[in-house]
Amino acid sequence: MSARSLSPEIVIRPHVENFINWSADKPEVLVLTADLTNSCEVGKWRETYPDRYFSMGMAEQNMMGFAAGLAREGFEPWLHTFSVFLYRRPLDQLQMSVAYPNLKVRLVGFLPGIATPGGVTHQSIDDIAIMRVIPNMTVLEVGDATEVESILDVAHAIDGPVYLRMLRGEVPRLFDTPMEFNKARVLTCAGEDINEPADIVIVTSGICTEEAMRAVPAIVDRGLKVTHLHVSTLKPFSDPTVTAALASARKGVITMENHLVTGGLGSAVAEVMAENAMAVPLSRIGLNDTYAHGASLPYLLKEYQLDARALVDRAETLTGSSLSIPDSDLAQIRVAALHSEAKAEAL
């Protein structure tokens, strides 16, 4: 077996220029921030469109209300801040002022899950669970630079509030086609089409997809039939491709997400499986009823067993077979420098 390498192109701050260009012919698009403008890669946007940028200060509850008012007046506010600050403190305002009246407010949240050294206060490990239960809310998550770019059109087309779980800084380009609404990507297919039986079906989202892509080829090499899907629309969760793939699983399904295993992708998959009476085991990879702490991403991925190795371990448990995959067969983990130039600002 040869060592593999997954060496995607690394795009530096894909949101910066893309969002500026995209906004050029959309005068209704406004940006509101809460003291994290450069940190959320809209510092240059502010310079380009100073009349459409509004600094709301560190006051997220109030920002939510202003966004609601602007949306009622026909504007499309794009709130940029860290994910945690979009739903924890201002949850009531988000629900009553924005979600209930189904307003076109775009909530762009950065530093998803444990992808920040800022520790518990900066780690949005429960955002998808909370956003997913809010009526009228649409929940999207990017897994690569192409999705950072194409999520804008997807969100813009939705009549109602949208939560965008975004990435910043150095982002790998894994996909060459744009994100599509409520449509999973089939990254690996066990057969000719999605209905053909697979030993295991792996469903991943966000940065966990890159981790899974390191492990899947090695698992396939060992003779297991694998179907691997990447999901970018977490609500609604009604893509027929996902349902068909889940139905094709013979030994089981594994989900993998940068989030608690409760309420997010793993729960969404469980709901589909239960509603369709799919009688195979489901194994959910994610944080297990725990907060995390401040450390580097590779360290935390390993500590909380969210990495490529964790996926191999789960596949072994689920299939009851030993795959004997050495670390050298799992593609190299990318390590972003702490003070890399791509990091717009500290926390």
Next chain:
Amino acid sequence: MTGQLDTSLSPKAIRSAAVMAENIRYRVFEHVMANNGGYLSQACSAAELLATLYTVANLAPLDSPKVPEPFKQVPGKNAVYLNGGDFHGEMGPDRDRIVVSPAHYALVVYAALIETGRLEASALEQFNKDGSTVEMIGAEHSPGFESTTGSLAQALSTAGGIALGRRLKGETGQVYVFMSDGEFQEGQTWEALQALAFHNLDNVRVIVDVNKGQCDGPMSEVMNIEPLSLRIRAFGCSVDSVPGHDISTLATALTRRTGKPHFVLAYTDPVRGVPVLNERSPNLHYLRFTGEEERQRYADAFAQMEDSR
């Protein structure tokens, strides 16, 4: 004397606090140079403020500086969780408490703990390292942090609860809260003020680093909070506005008995002691060198500080 209200520091205590402040600044600068960046301006503005706070507060002494334990687990059922408040010594009815609100000042707080003999100096080597409790953004397992406050403007409310609880228990110790001025943009801060005043919690003493800056730049351009002293007073609390690097004035203001929840607005210079930072003004929130040339200018400035010690 420390731990007394309505007190003024002796010339000796002032000199000692001044040395402490200079050392805090030096230690943080040294760390920032060694790590190619960090929260430097916060040390410039808050060094005297923290030195004074740790001088006037009545904290139980430690036998020796503590070595921070590695991170074990988050709080939970049957979890062994170490609280950063342990670095403030054993609690007691007449002991004061210090609650740190702006968790991104962690490096400065750690330096202050080192200077007061509460934290082993080597602890800074663990700063922002994987598996360490000496986190970049302090959580309540981090030295000096009683509560988790990295989501800003939450500590004052918690401190209000602590103060209320202590009053119910008949405790006489004060609850000091260290805040940053940006936190006065959050609505919760004002909810806290109204409750502190409503419940007459005059055992709460807040010291604010008014450095007029925040992550996005000057506060006046991000979201104005002035006139801060008038606003606070209108909410029913007492206020002293003082020059933030004058230890004697800071100490007097911090310990002044007013019969109300008391706020000391320490107007500070965010480049104090490190004038080279002026080049970046007003974007001072976090220092990351743009290149070797800039790094060298800071290295020179650091050498100069070292020479003058």
